[in-house]
Amino acid sequence: MKSISSHFSIFISSFVLLFSFQFTNVIKSIVNDYASKIVNDYAIVVVSSSELKEEELQKQIPEIESISEISSKKILDRLKNEMSSKNLALLQVALPKFYSLKLGSLPDKKRIETIKQKLSSITTISRVETFAKTHEKMFKMFLLLQAMVYIFTFFVACIAVLLILKQIRIWIYEHQRRMAIMALFGASFFMKSAMLYRMTLVDTLLSALCVCAFYDIVPRLPLAQAYAAELDVVLPSFNWLYEGSVLVGASFVFALIAVSIVARKIGRV
Amino acid sequence: MEYVIKASGLNIGYERDEPVITDANMAIKAQEFVFITGKSGSGKSTIIKSLYGELLPNHGELNVCGVDFRNIGSSKLNLLRRYLGVVFQDYKLIDEWTVEQNVMLPLIIGGFSKSVCIKQAHKLLKHVKLLHKINKYPYELSGGEQQRVAMARALAHNPILILADEPTGNLDSYSSEVIWNLLKGAKEHLGTTVVVVTHNIPSTLGIDYKHYFLEGGVLHEVN
Numbered sequence: 001m002k003s004i005s006s007h008f009s010i011f012i013s014s015f016v017l018l019f020s021f022q023f024t025n026v027i028k029s030i031v032n033d034y035a036s037k038i039v040n041d042y043a044i045v046v047v048s049s050s051e052l053k054e055e056e057l058q059k060q061i062p063e064i065e066s067i068s069e070i071s072s073k074k075i076l077d078r079l080k081n082e083m084s085s086k087n088l089a090l091l092q093v094a095l096p097k098f099y100s101l102k103l104g105s106l107p108d109k110k111r112i113e114t115i116k117q118k119l120s121s122i123t124t125i126s127r128v129e130t131f132a133k134t135h136e137k138m139f140k141m142f143l144l145l146q147a148m149v150y151i152f153t154f155f156v157a158c159i160a161v162l163l164i165l166k167q168i169r170i171w172i173y174e175h176q177r178r179m180a181i182m183a184l185f186g187a188s189f190f191m192k193s194a195m196l197y198r199m200t201l202v203d204t205l206l207s208a209l210c211v212c213a214f215y216d217i218v219p220r221l222p223l224a225q226a227y228a229a230e231l232d233v234v235l236p237s238f239n240w241l242y243e244g245s246v247l248v249g250a251s252f253v254f255a256l257i258a259v260s261i262v263a264r265k266i267g268r269v
Numbered sequence: 270m271e272y273v274i275k276a277s278g279l280n281i282g283y284e285r286d287e288p289v290i291t292d293a294n295m296a297i298k299a300q301e302f303v304f305i306t307g308k309s310g311s312g313k314s315t316i317i318k319s320l321y322g323e324l325l326p327n328h329g330e331l332n333v334c335g336v337d338f339r340n341i342g343s344s345k346l347n348l349l350r351r352y353l354g355v356v357f358q359d360y361k362l363i364d365e366w367t368v369e370q371n372v373m374l375p376l377i378i379g380g381f382s383k384s385v386c387i388k389q390a391h392k393l394l395k396h397v398k399l400l401h402k403i404n405k406y407p408y409e410l411s412g413g414e415q416q417r418v419a420m421a422r423a424l425a426h427n428p429i430l431i432l433a434d435e436p437t438g439n440l441d442s443y444s445s446e447v448i449w450n451l452l453k454g455a456k457e458h459l460g461t462t463v464v465v466v467t468h469n470i471p472s473t474l475g476i477d478y479k480h481y482f483l484e485g486g487v488l489h490e491v492n
Contacts, residue, residue: 186350187378
């Protein structure tokens with residue numbers, strides 16, 4: 001019973017720590033994905049008296065990915081019946097050019113203001129519309145969501161660390177006598193700690209595999225997919241090679257640090 | 270190596286400026302059987318502790334099995350301890366290990382194969398008449414049985430030197446006899462040097478021995 005609770009304690013704390021770590025990665029990925037979606041839907045509209053060149057604008061504002069001219073044909077077609085063809089031709093000549101600027105990344109409010117100022121400083125540009133308010137609201141919401149996840153993860157990680165610190169104290173109490181006796185018969189540091197290292201590495205490896213399995217299986221469940229579709233987000237699929245290795249590696253580091261603290265403390269007793 | 274233990278001007282204590290043993294001199298040759306006696310609190314256990322390195326000398330020279338204790342490092346001390354068989358007054362058995370595993374401890378540390386460890390543990394447990402309790406845990410045994418397990422553990426790896434701290438203190442006559450016979454056998458058949466700290470030297474031992482007497486922190490050789 002004592003042994004099971006000892007295993008359970010390290011398994012739970014490692015699981016919680018790795019789970020929250022991976023959770024931040026998933027949220028980060030969802031937010032980035034959503035941000036790129038917003039970027040795709042977002043554009044700055046510019047009114048210019050002359051033609052604008054993409055390369056020249058990109059030199060001043062690197063965020064600009066592409067520029068496209070908004071055709072004035074639709075407006076002119078609408079006015080066809082209300083104006084004479086002579087006036088319409090005059091209007092066509094006098095009408096400025098409208099451009100839609102697509103950005104490569106999602107800038108914050110400050111950056112949008114800078115972009116607006118830079119564009120306004122070009123003499124041929126008479127008006128710049130950034131739709132900053134709508135954009136800012138969305139952006140702030142995402143920042144808030146991300147911040148909330150980080151805070152949540154921080155507290156969860158704190159609880160996991162407290163759990164492992166408690167377990168370290170229990171281990172010191174449980175293993176001190178055995179390790180001291182082994183030392184009296186000439187056991188080396190690693191020999192004395194081998195049992196603890198083995199137990200902890202197995203438990204943390206198991207917890208890492210459980211976390212990997214969770215993040216691999218859950219996004220594929222129909223219920224999770226339906227919920228994600230409702231929110232218009234894409235749940236990232238789990239990469240066993242990269243993310244799995246990171247989680248297993250982190251679990252090993254976690255185990256080694258915990259056991260080393262115990263072994264060193266007992267060694268000093 | 271003429272002397273298994275050689276000490277001169279040895280000061281040992283738990284505090285650096287308060288020695289329990291002062292200016293001790295000892296010269297113990299291989300295959301000798303040595304008794305260190307003295308009253309309670311005279312420092313008998315302190316001497317034994319210093320011989321296996323639990324307490325390092327404050328002053329003086331100490332050499333055990335060719336290892337000089339001046340500036341001894343942990344790796345050197347670990348290596349020395351693998352050649353010693355120590356019997357502790359409080360047995361020091363590992364509670365969560367079975368009797369068999371406890372006896373196998375010095376063999377595991379010595380890097381012997383599992384089959385060798387098991388074979389040797391069984392042989393020694395047969396000697397101490399505890400083969401039938403091989404799978405029991407220390408807390409399931411009586412004090413005498415625990416001390417016999419500790420004795421089997423001390424002999425398991427055929428040590429050069431056995432250090433026994435009150436090995437028969439509070440034991441029944443049967444267990445005491447088993448332990449004295451084992452210590453005697455180790456000296457006679459294996460050529461092991463034996464150092465025993467005790468209150469009383471058994472009258473029926475029937476072997477030659479060297480005797481040191483501790484009084485007021487001073488070690489005297491008794492002729």
